[in-house]
Amino acid sequence: MMVLHIKGVTKSFGSLVANDNISLTLNEGEVLALLGENGAGKTTLLNILFGHYVADEGEIDVFGTQLSPGATDAAIDAGVGMVHQHFTLADNLSVLENIVLGTEPLTSWKLDTAQAKAKLTALANEFGMHIEPDKLVADISVGERQRVEIMKALYRGARILILDEPTAVLTPQEVDNLFITLRAMVAKGLSIIFISHKLHEILAISDRVNVLRRGCMVGEIATKDADRDSLAEMMVGREVSRPEVEHMEAGAPVIELGNVIVAGGRGHKPLLNGVSITIHKHEIVGLAGVAGNGQSALGDLLSGLRTPSSGTVCIAGDTVVDYSPRAFITKGIGRIPEDRHARGVVGDMTVWENMISENLREKPLWRFGRLIDFDACREFSRNLIEQFDVRCKTMEMPAKQLSGGNMQKLILARTLQNEPRFILANQPVRGLDEGAIAAVHERLLAAKRAGAGVLLVSEDLDELFALADKIVVIYHGNVSPPLSVGDVTVQDIGIMMAGDLSHGEKFDRAGAA
Amino acid sequence: MSDLLEIFLTAGFWAATIRIACPLILGTIGELICERAGVLNLGIEGIMTIGAMSGWMWVYQGGDLWTGLMFAAFIGALFGILHSMFTVHLGLSQHVSGIGITMLASSLSFFVFRMMLPSSTTPPKIVPFKPINIPGLSDMPFLGEAIFSHTPMTYFSFAVVPVVIYVLYRTPVGLAVRMSGENPMAVEAQGINVLTIRTAAVATGSAFMAVGGAYLTMSAFDAFYFGMINGRGWICVALVIFASWRPGKALLGALLFAGLDAMQVRAQQFAGGFIPYQFFLMLPYVLSIAAMIVMARRARYPKALLIPFRRGERI
Numbered sequence: 001m002m003v004l005h006i007k008g009v010t011k012s013f014g015s016l017v018a019n020d021n022i023s024l025t026l027n028e029g030e031v032l033a034l035l036g037e038n039g040a041g042k043t044t045l046l047n048i049l050f051g052h053y054v055a056d057e058g059e060i061d062v063f064g065t066q067l068s069p070g071a072t073d074a075a076i077d078a079g080v081g082m083v084h085q086h087f088t089l090a091d092n093l094s095v096l097e098n099i100v101l102g103t104e105p106l107t108s109w110k111l112d113t114a115q116a117k118a119k120l121t122a123l124a125n126e127f128g129m130h131i132e133p134d135k136l137v138a139d140i141s142v143g144e145r146q147r148v149e150i151m152k153a154l155y156r157g158a159r160i161l162i163l164d165e166p167t168a169v170l171t172p173q174e175v176d177n178l179f180i181t182l183r184a185m186v187a188k189g190l191s192i193i194f195i196s197h198k199l200h201e202i203l204a205i206s207d208r209v210n211v212l213r214r215g216c217m218v219g220e221i222a223t224k225d226a227d228r229d230s231l232a233e234m235m236v237g238r239e240v241s242r243p244e245v246e247h248m249e250a251g252a253p254v255i256e257l258g259n260v261i262v263a264g265g266r267g268h269k270p271l272l273n274g275v276s277i278t279i280h281k282h283e284i285v286g287l288a289g290v291a292g293n294g295q296s297a298l299g300d301l302l303s304g305l306r307t308p309s310s311g312t313v314c315i316a317g318d319t320v321v322d323y324s325p326r327a328f329i330t331k332g333i334g335r336i337p338e339d340r341h342a343r344g345v346v347g348d349m350t351v352w353e354n355m356i357s358e359n360l361r362e363k364p365l366w367r368f369g370r371l372i373d374f375d376a377c378r379e380f381s382r383n384l385i386e387q388f389d390v391r392c393k394t395m396e397m398p399a400k401q402l403s404g405g406n407m408q409k410l411i412l413a414r415t416l417q418n419e420p421r422f423i424l425a426n427q428p429v430r431g432l433d434e435g436a437i438a439a440v441h442e443r444l445l446a447a448k449r450a451g452a453g454v455l456l457v458s459e460d461l462d463e464l465f466a467l468a469d470k471i472v473v474i475y476h477g478n479v480s481p482p483l484s485v486g487d488v489t490v491q492d493i494g495i496m497m498a499g500d501l502s503h504g505e506k507f508d509r510a511g512a513a
Numbered sequence: 514m515s516d517l518l519e520i521f522l523t524a525g526f527w528a529a530t531i532r533i534a535c536p537l538i539l540g541t542i543g544e545l546i547c548e549r550a551g552v553l554n555l556g557i558e559g560i561m562t563i564g565a566m567s568g569w570m571w572v573y574q575g576g577d578l579w580t581g582l583m584f585a586a587f588i589g590a591l592f593g594i595l596h597s598m599f600t601v602h603l604g605l606s607q608h609v610s611g612i613g614i615t616m617l618a619s620s621l622s623f624f625v626f627r628m629m630l631p632s633s634t635t636p637p638k639i640v641p642f643k644p645i646n647i648p649g650l651s652d653m654p655f656l657g658e659a660i661f662s663h664t665p666m667t668y669f670s671f672a673v674v675p676v677v678i679y680v681l682y683r684t685p686v687g688l689a690v691r692m693s694g695e696n697p698m699a700v701e702a703q704g705i706n707v708l709t710i711r712t713a714a715v716a717t718g719s720a721f722m723a724v725g726g727a728y729l730t731m732s733a734f735d736a737f738y739f740g741m742i743n744g745r746g747w748i749c750v751a752l753v754i755f756a757s758w759r760p761g762k763a764l765l766g767a768l769l770f771a772g773l774d775a776m777q778v779r780a781q782q783f784a785g786g787f788i789p790y791q792f793f794l795m796l797p798y799v800l801s802i803a804a805m806i807v808m809a810r811r812a813r814y815p816k817a818l819l820i821p822f823r824r825g826e827r828i
Contacts, residue, residue: 052701052824073704088702090695092813097688102703106686152703 001028003191004049004080004160009058011044018044020215021058026160031182031192033206033223035199035235037433040212042195043085046162050082051075062160073102081153085164085195087145089137096120096133099152123154127184142290143174150181161185162193167201171290172461172494179205197235198462199228213237236434243441245467246449251281253317254422254453255302255333260311262297262477271297273477274311279422279453284444285482286468287457288493294477295457296338299426302455303335304328316421329358334420336411336428338457340404344411347400351392351410352381354399358414388413389439405436412443423447426457441467461490473497473504480504516783517776526775527659532733534771535670536561539725540749541756541763542677543718547593548753549681550714551694551817555611556596557722558746559618564589564723566622569730569737570629572639582666582727589723592618593716601711604821615746626737636736642666666732673721674764681760690714694815697822707822722746748801755805757812769804773797 004026011019018041026032036042048055054070061067062078075082089098100116117133124131129147137145146166153161163182167175182192182205196202202209202223209226211219211234219234255278262272271294279285289295300306301313307323314320315331328335337343345354356365356377365380367373381395390409392402402410408428415423425444429437444454444467458464464471470482473496480501483492487507495503520526540561547554554560568585572578592614599610630637642664646652650661681687689710692700697707725745730737748770756762777793784793 050702071704072701076704082702084698084702086698088696088699090692090699091816092695093688093692097692098699101685101688101692101700102705104685106689106705108685111683111685111688156703 002026003028003063004193005061006045006049007059007061009045009048009055009060011048011053011055017215019048019055022212022215022217023058024210024217024220026191026193028191029186029189030208031186031194031206033202033209034193034195034212035197035202035209035231036212037197037235038431039214039433040235041215042212043164045212046082046164046193046195049075050080050162076102076156076158079157079159080162081150081156081158081160082162083146083149083153083164083166085166085168087149089145089148091136091138093137094133095131095135095137095140095148098137098148099133099155103156120151120155123151127154127181129181142169143171143177146170146174146178147181158190160191160193162195164195165197166194167196167198168459169291171497172490173498175201199231199235200462202231203228211235232434243438243445243466245445247469248282248448250283250469251451253278253280254315255279255455256312256314257301258312258314260301260308260313262294262301262306263309269477270309271477272301272308275474275477275479277455277472277479277482279455281421281451281453282448283470284448284454284456284468286464286471286485287455287474287479288461288464288471288497289459289474290497291459293474295426295474297477298474299338299424299457302328302333302422302424303337304333329418332418332421334415334418334423334452336408336415336423336425338426338430340407340411341400345399345402345407348398350396351385351390351399351402352378352395354410355381355384355395355414358418384413384417388416388443403436405432405439408432408436408440412440416443416447419450419452420447421452423452423454424457425454427459428456429458429460429463461493464493465490473501475499475501483507517780520776520779523779524655524658526779528662529775529778530768530772531660531663531667532771533774534767535667535732536725536728536745537749537752537767537771538670538764539673539728540722540746541752541767542673542760543589543721543725544749544753545756545758545760545763546677546681546690546718546721547715548818549694549758549815550690550711550718551697551815551820551822552597552600552711552715553607553611553750553819554593554596554614554715554718554722555608555750556592556614556618556719557611557749558742558744559615559622560589560592560719560722561726561742561746563592563618563622564726565730565741566626566726566737567723568727569639570626572731573637578642578731581731582724585723585727586720589726590716590720592723593719594712596719597712597715600821601708601715604823607819607821619742623739636738638735639731641730641735642732664732666728670725670728671764674760678760686710691815693822694817697817697820701822701824708824711822722749725749751801751805754812755801755808757808758815766804770797770801773800 002025006024009019009022022045034042047053049060051070051072051074059066062080067078068074096113096117099120120133131147131151166178186192194206206223209221209223210217257275257277260272260275261270264271301308304323304325304327312319341347359365364376365373385395388409390413391406428440448454456468465485468485470484471493472482473480473493478501480496481504483504492503540557544554544557564585567588568581571581571584596610596614599605600607644662644664647661651657681691689700689705693707693710700707726742729741752763752766755766774797777796781790781793
């Protein structure tokens with residue numbers, strides 16, 4: 001039985017057509033996967049379904065009746081529930097308060113919390129989900145928050161559940177638990193739309209896949225007829241080649257952290273709690289961990305933005321005394337920052353100005369003492385733009401107008417032209433499309449061949465396993481010993497990401513030099 | 514020193530504290546409601562002024578005291594709706610709009626006052642709320658004079674606090690208001706219109722502010738004059754932070770500030786000879802800055818305060 005029918009939905013934001021005449025159907029008791037790259041229009045489509053956006057054209061039928069557009073309450077009443085990618089929860093309120101909001105008329109003089117709690121507990125038991133109603137949302141883990149989001153939808157009697165990139169924030173074990181819950185829901189007749197760009201998850205959970213590319217519906221396939229490569233090709237629109245990783249003998253250490261402690265704010269736990277990591281020449285070390293476990297502090301430390309409270313940082317054998325970005329750049333540290341908009345580029349300055357920003361003090365860019373030599377700067381940038389294939393209309397345009405991929409190429413060009421001995425690559429491909437991802441990965445591998453050591457920070461384990469030689473797991477500011485990629489599985493890393501760092505001890509310590 | 518201690522032993526000091534606290538309580542509660550919904554309302558100074566003027570004018574033109582209060586609340590709500598038009602619906606800067614509302618409402622109050630009463634040299638007076646003696650209780654020694662011999666509006670000001678606490682923490686609409694100030698997207702995702710909730714909260718809060726202003730012209734004094742509010746609105750904005758956005762603490766903060774104010778008037782009398790009186794005028798403000806520094810460190814801001822919510826935009 002068809003429970004949902006989206007008919008010819010079109011939605012534009014300015015000149016960008018986010019959804020172009022998209023139609024899809026959903027049957028009862030089915031998991032439909034919506035696959036597409038970042039920016040393909042998946043979230044926009046479902047935000048229209050849930051009433052956050054109003055479509056320019058097209059209509060939506062839920063259980064045979066037309067849904068009034070642009071009204072979340074209408075969608076909820078029709079039995080649609082949505083688990084947002086960025087959870088829509090209020091941290092300072094309790095789990096119960098977050099769930100019951102909107103369930104009782106606003107004119108009512110009393111909130112029946114006892115009854116609400118009973119109903120919530122019954123629902124949680126029915127679907128085998130553990131929930132503590134009285135805790136503050138701020139005090140619960142990311143996995144629990146997601147359960148609260150799901151519970152919010154079930155509490156309102158949702159029969160169609162939309163999950164927008166639900167696995168992005170979870171450890172592999174939490175993903176398994178989520179899938180168990182989803183299967184229980186389907187068994188009870190609920191229908192699910194599952195958005196993702198992770199192929200193995202889609203293959204594991206869905207019955208049918210719809211593929212979106214650049215705002216258009218480009219294909220539909222039953223999951224049993226699909227495999228990884230065919231899905232990837234549908235999503236990207238051409239065959240996807242994986243980067244060739246060659247194993248190389250690691251050389252001398254380029255950077256060594258010795259028992260580094262970085263204090264948190266007053267009354268907080270340390271951000272880094274005695275971290276020791278060594279990265280050698282010709283080596284990519286992957287840093288795995290759920291977001292917020294100290295990756296940002298480590299990134300800041302290795303960029304020279306933060307001074308450790310104790311412990312040492314050695315660059316190519318010399319202990320660092322001057323913790324400043326300038327000193328780090330001079331010593332051959334290249335940085336690809338986590339948030340390229342906030343820290344990577346100055347959006348309102350031109351492409352060439354951003355391009356020269358790390359070489360500002362160097363001779364050829366100056367003349368007459370301390371005046372910018374514009375011709376030399378433009379020449380300098382023109383070379384890099386060509387060499388790194390940064391696509392921009394002119395180098396005089398503001399850097400913020402570059403697409404994500406080209407902005408990242410600009411940062412890579414600026415960083416790599418100094419031939420750094422160590423590269424901190426913090427989430428280098430987040431939010432990029434497949435083409436740009438391949439380009440970034442190829443550059444990092446080339447840098448490794450040329451002799452650089454790389455620390456690759458990523459939340460995507462597939463990326464780490466594809467590129468890294470060793471993996472280090474970070475949890476609450478502590479790191480595991482380095483593990484050779486060949487020795488461990490995604491499951492092992494997942495267990496460690498959830499807090500059991502000692503799980504890594506049973507493997508040989510890779511390169512414990 | 515013993516002179517200072519004696520101040521606390523007079524019933525008059527405590528009665529004055531309670532009187533001075535009332536407009537602060539109403540203003541602070543009003544500001545708190547706005548901010549809990551995520552909207553800073555710096556229009557408070559002007560809204561208190563126009564509340565003071567309009568309530569008084571209603572009575573001066575022959576209206577009754579209680580309907581005068583309602584009129585003041587109504588005018589306050591109108592200016593609250595104006596503020597929310599700019600900040601909630603158009604998503605403009607809450608600071609700029611708030612300052613604008615203050616300038617508009619203050620100037621309009623004086624303009625209307627002069628327009629309606631062009632030729633008055635001495636400020637015209639009304640018959641304000643009279644103290645009522647609560648039978649039995651007001652005859653008690655000390656407490657009778659300190660607590661049980663106030664005007665009905667004073668009791669009303671104090672009664673507002675538990676009502677607001679109940680509504681904010683025990684009703685669905687209160688939950689929606691608090692959630693709007695924490696994460697408006699969560700409110701939207703539960704099918705409730707954030708803009709409506711915020712507009713209603715700002716209008717209600719502004720009505721309270723206006724009634725707080727009206728307390729001055731209709732209960733504490735009997736006339737409206739220029740410079741009447743004299744920064745009380747700004748004190749209320751500070752008291753909200755002092756109270757860490759909790760109504761119960763807001764009541765305590767208002768009483769604390771009022772107590773300091775009542776004390777400085779009395780301290781002037783015995784120390785005015787050798788210390789300039791300006792020093793005493795300054796005291797409540799200095800002490801409240803000190804208290805703010807201590808309290809504000811632990812304050813828990815509504816997370817979405819100052820952040821406009823725009824529906825249907827790309828997230």
